[in-house]
Amino acid sequence: MTSTLTAVLDGTELAREIRTYAAAAAAELTASGTPPRLAVVVATDDESSAWYVRSIAGAAARTGIRCEIVDLGPDVGPERIRAALRTLSADAAVHGIVLQTPLPPDASSEDLADAIDPDKDVDGANPLSLGRLAAGLPAFAPATAAAVLALLDHHGIPLSGRKATVVGRSTVVGKPAAQLLLQRDATVTICHRHTKDLAELTRPAEVLVVAVGRAGLITAEHVAPDAVVIDVGTNPTPDGALVGDVDEASVAGRVAGLTPVPGGVGPVTTALLLEHTVRSAARTRAEENP
Numbered sequence: 655m656t657s658t659l660t661a662v663l664d665g666t667e668l669a670r671e672i673r674t675y676a677a678a679a680a681a682e683l684t685a686s687g688t689p690p691r692l693a694v695v696v697a698t699d700d701e702s703s704a705w706y707v708r709s710i711a712g713a714a715a716r717t718g719i720r721c722e723i724v725d726l727g728p729d730v731g732p733e734r735i736r737a738a739l740r741t742l743s744a745d746a747a748v749h750g751i752v753l754q755t756p757l758p759p760d761a762s763s764e765d766l767a768d769a770i771d772p773d774k775d776v777d778g779a780n781p782l783s784l785g786r787l788a789a790g791l792p793a794f795a796p797a798t799a800a801a802v803l804a805l806l807d808h809h810g811i812p813l814s815g816r817k818a819t820v821v822g823r824s825t826v827v828g829k830p831a832a833q834l835l836l837q838r839d840a841t842v843t844i845c846h847r848h849t850k851d852l853a854e855l856t857r858p859a860e861v862l863v864v865a866v867g868r869a870g871l872i873t874a875e876h877v878a879p880d881a882v883v884i885d886v887g888t889n890p891t892p893d894g895a896l897v898g899d900v901d902e903a904s905v906a907g908r909v910a911g912l913t914p915v916p917g918g919v920g921p922v923t924t925a926l927l928l929e930h931t932v933r934s935a936a937r938t939r940a941e942e943n944p
């Protein structure tokens with residue numbers, strides 16, 4: 655059986671709703687003397703990273719959140735990056751810290767993220783945040799993984815007892831997305847580059863999350879007619895456009911729902927980073943004024 659209609663699981667409306675909430679909270683916090691502030695540590699001259707950081711800074715500015723870009727340059731060593739993260743962690747006026755990737759070849763975000771204060775770890779990168787997430791304890795989840803769940807909820811997709819497959823097992827997207835789906839009582843399968851027959855594992859999925867970074871990886875043979883597909887991948891095309899990991903032309907009309915790229919997970923991710931930052935600032939405010 656093939657579905658005839660594929661719902662477009664748009665993320666722009668949800669992102670707007672989250673930003674509206676964050677802007678109201680930011681205004682209140684600023685009025686009460688705790689202006690929310692986000693710091694993004696950059697150590698690369700990668701153009702797509704620069705584009706992403708500019709989009710965070712622009713969205714923050716429109717939301718009333720101060721965003722500081724700490725650009726250390728592409729040649730900086732890991733100790734200097736660690737020192738910057740520690741300084742920001744100790745700065746009471748900073749409420750959110752993001753370590754932007756890619757990093758220089760001798761630096762690894764997995765090694766450095768423990769220098770981010772978990773209370774300010776708004777992109778859930780510190781191993782402590784990830785461990786708490788795995789244990790079902792309160793923590794900031796990586797914003798992209800949180801965006802996957804927020805999109806599924808926004809579009810009313812039930813998760814409890816359903817079969818979910820996540821393709822990709824990175825620390826920043828695949829693994830935390832799988833943890834969040836598990837927390838919501840989905841039955842989760844995780845696939846990665848060593849998975850032998852990908853289609854055999856993706857086809858039974860009622861919810862399919864794809865976070866690989868390979869355009870056209872998922873085609874009609876990988877999906878069931880009733881599947882809801884969340885495409886996290888972002889792949890630049892030679893003509894300057896952006897496509898996901900799912901071959902849209904191949905699966906359109908064959909699945910129940912698909913997120914667009916761009917306009918799906920991306921805007922929700924940025925909005926959630928801002929929401930996490932105001933939540934962190936609100937916690938600081940509450941601690942200062944019990």
Ligand code: NAD
Nearest residue numbers: 798822823824827846847865866867886887888919920923
């Ligand atoms: P990554 O390179 O760290 O991880 C990729 C994962 O895909 C790995 O676990 C690998 O094992 C798996 N993989 C590779 N080839 C595979 C194959 N043939 N079959 C199955 N699995 C395979 O990447 P990442 O940081 O997790 O990002 C994944 C994608 O998501 C990228 O396109 C990235 O740009 C995008 N992304 C988007 C957002 C957003 O906000 N929209 C945020 C973060 C990442």
